[in-house]
Amino acid sequence: xxxxxxxxxxxxxxxxxxxxxxxxxxxxxxxxxxxxxxxxxxxxxxxxxxxxxxxxxxxxxxxxxxxxxxxxxxxxxxxxxxxxxxxxxxxxxxxxxxxxxxxxxxxxxxxxxxxxxxxxxxxxxxxxxxxxxxxxxxxxxxxxxxxxxxxxxxxxxxxxxxxxxxxxxxxxxxxxxxxxxxxxxxxxxxxxxxxxxxx
Amino acid sequence: xxxxxxxxxxxxxxxxxxxxxxxxxxxxxxxxxxxxxxxxxxxxxxxxxxxxxxxxxxxxxxxxxxxxxxxxxxxxxxxxxxxxxxxxxxxxxxxxxxxxxxxxxxxxxxxxxxxxxxxxxxxxxxxxxxxxxxxxxxxxxxxxxxxxxxxxxxxxxxxxxxxxxxxxxxxxxxxxxxxxxxxxxx
Numbered sequence: 001x002x003x004x005x006x007x008x009x010x011x012x013x014x015x016x017x018x019x020x021x022x023x024x025x026x027x028x029x030x031x032x033x034x035x036x037x038x039x040x041x042x043x044x045x046x047x048x049x050x051x052x053x054x055x056x057x058x059x060x061x062x063x064x065x066x067x068x069x070x071x072x073x074x075x076x077x078x079x080x081x082x083x084x085x086x087x088x089x090x091x092x093x094x095x096x097x098x099x100x101x102x103x104x105x106x107x108x109x110x111x112x113x114x115x116x117x118x119x120x121x122x123x124x125x126x127x128x129x130x131x132x133x134x135x136x137x138x139x140x141x142x143x144x145x146x147x148x149x150x151x152x153x154x155x156x157x158x159x160x161x162x163x164x165x166x167x168x169x170x171x172x173x174x175x176x177x178x179x180x181x182x183x184x185x186x187x188x189x190x191x192x193x194x195x196x197x198x199x
Numbered sequence: 200x201x202x203x204x205x206x207x208x209x210x211x212x213x214x215x216x217x218x219x220x221x222x223x224x225x226x227x228x229x230x231x232x233x234x235x236x237x238x239x240x241x242x243x244x245x246x247x248x249x250x251x252x253x254x255x256x257x258x259x260x261x262x263x264x265x266x267x268x269x270x271x272x273x274x275x276x277x278x279x280x281x282x283x284x285x286x287x288x289x290x291x292x293x294x295x296x297x298x299x300x301x302x303x304x305x306x307x308x309x310x311x312x313x314x315x316x317x318x319x320x321x322x323x324x325x326x327x328x329x330x331x332x333x334x335x336x337x338x339x340x341x342x343x344x345x346x347x348x349x350x351x352x353x354x355x356x357x358x359x360x361x362x363x364x365x366x367x368x369x370x371x372x373x374x375x376x377x378x379x380x381x382x383x384x385x
Contacts (some may be wrong), residue, residue: 023277028278034269042262051262056272131257140297149256175215182250 017112018066026063033077034059037084044088044140046132053185054091058084072159081152082162085144092140134184137166138177145173146181207239214247 011032018025042051062080064067069078069079135143141163148159159170210233214224217230233240 026280027273034272035264038264038269038272039259039262041286042264043258044219048268052272054269056275056279059272059276063276063280127257128261131254131261146254147258150254151261153259173210178215178247178254179251181254182246184255185250 008075012071015066015069015076018063029063029076030059033080036077037080040081040084041088041146043135044085044143044153045091046136050095051092054084054087057087061087075158078158078161081148081154082164085162088144089140094168130185134181137184139181142173142177142180145170146177149174203237204240206233207237207243210234210237210240211243214243215251218248218251 002043008082011029014025014028014032018029034055038051038055041054041058042048045051045054058080062083069076073079074082106169135147138146144163148154148162149156154162156167156174160167162163163173165173211229213222213226214232217227222229224228230240234244235241241266
């Protein structure tokens with residue numbers, strides 16, 4: 001079992017090797033971070049095509065500027081997430097109106113991962129839809145805060161580094177997002193509980 | 200009642216930190232007691248805890264990519280990385296329209312500042328009309344009151360003056376209203 005410091009040492013070793021031009025090191029870095037960066041980007045732009053574009057742009061930028069990364073300032077994950085969030089913000093600015101994903105409208109689903117049962121797939125889809133509807137209601141800033149906090153388990157200091165704000169501001173944004181999501185998610189599955197509490 | 204409401208506001212503001220276990224022991228105990236004793240706090244706790252759990256369960260898997268997607272992205276990244284960097288040709292620096300506008304305005308102001316003294320001098324160097332004495336005709340002559348004696352004096356003065364002028368400057372000019380002297384035909 002590898003600890004976090006071991007993981008960080010491993011990443012720094014990959015970076016050193018990648019800087020010599022070794023392609024396998026780039027592949028290792030991509031394998032290690034791509035899933036997380038994709039989840040982050042999808043959570044922010046809420047569109048598959050945009051998320052793929054942003055992930056691609058982020059990794060290309062990171063790999064081309066790998067020599068600029070300073071391990072003393074931040075972890076590689078924080079640096080990479082900062083690049084990705086910045087690219088996502090560019091996407092918000094370019095596309096003021098949300099795009100429509102036709103595959104989602106037509107309910108075209110690819111094969112479920114790990115061959116899950118239809119019931120589990122449906123439950124997963126319903127949960128995902130509910131979360132997506134709730135996230136759409138949030139402003140981009142609050143969405144970034146809540147995705148980084150709950151989706152990636154980052155500390156307030158790490159969120160503050162990525163969002164370029166003080167840690168207290170990051171905490172406040174997470175709390176605001178939490179309160180808004182509480183109101184949005186309430187009608188979905190809270191009716192019974194609310195009734196019970198009122199009695 | 201007011202104290203309970205204030206306590207509820209205090210608890211609500213710290214509920215997330217309480218759920219994340221980020222409060223001091225003393226604050227944590229206080230909030231736990233409020234949750235037990237105050238129904239408003241209890242309701243807030245249940246609601247926040249459910250949202251908290253839902254977000255913690257749903258968001259880590261929200262938007263999970265499939266391997267095929269990530270492989271396709273990696274292939275594109277590799278293509279882009281292996282492409283030679285475009286040769287950077289020195290480009291002429293283009294001024295933005297706003298810069299051009301500001302420069303033109305600055306030039307215009309500079310031109311006005313430089314030309315203003317000349318314009319002022321030109322206006323000052325124009326000949327000023329010299330005050331001329333009014334012609335005699337326009338002089339107002341106050342006539343004495345019209346009396347027969349005064350009228351006769353005026354007529355006499357006019358005849359005398361006319362005779363003097365006619366003798367000096369207009370010797371050969373016939374009077375306009377008198378016919379020319381007719382000479383007998385031979």
